[in-house]
Amino acid sequence: MKIYCISDNIDTKVGMRLGGIEGEIIHDKDLFEQRMEILIKQQDIAIILVTEKIVQNSLKFINNLRLSIKKPLILEIPDRHGTYSITNSISEYIHQAVGIKI
Numbered sequence: 001m002k003i004y005c006i007s008d009n010i011d012t013k014v015g016m017r018l019g020g021i022e023g024e025i026i027h028d029k030d031l032f033e034q035r036m037e038i039l040i041k042q043q044d045i046a047i048i049l050v051t052e053k054i055v056q057n058s059l060k061f062i063n064n065l066r067l068s069i070k071k072p073l074i075l076e077i078p079d080r081h082g083t084y085s086i087t088n089s090i091s092e093y094i095h096q097a098v099g100i101k102i
Contacts, residue, residue, distance in 0.1 A: 001044060001045070001046035002022070002044050002045050002046065002047075003021045003046065003047045003048075003049060004021070004023055004039060004048050004049070005024075005048075005050075005051075005077075006024060006025075006026055006032065006036075006039075006050050006054060007023060007024075007025055007026075007050075007054070008025065008027055008051050008079070009025065009051070010025060011079065012051055012077075013025050016049070026054065029057050032054055032057075032058055033058060036048070036061070036062075036065065039072070045072045046071065046072050046073065047073045047075060048073070048074050048075070049075050050062070050075070051076075051077055051078075051079045052077070052079060062074060
């Protein structure tokens with residue numbers, strides 16, 4: 001199972017790539033939604049990380065996805081421009097989302 005990251009900035013994408021997480025940079029709301037429709041159908045992707053700014057721009061779409069699919073898990077992550085605490089690790093976000101520690 002893989003983790004995939006969709007970011008609105010190069011810094012987050014590069015950081016994730018250094019950690020072994022593939023991803024891409026998307027700025028357009030429509031392109032993001034089209035790409036998500038493709039990604040959620042891929043059986044090998046377990047978690048999709050999406051930066052805060054993208055989530056804010058497509059909140060209704062993401063909430064609808066979260067309610068209608070079982071997999072993959074869609075997690076909002078902070079980036080350097082976000083308002084969330086950068087000190088939280090991805091495992092803490094997963095714990096908050098699904099209630100298990102990894």
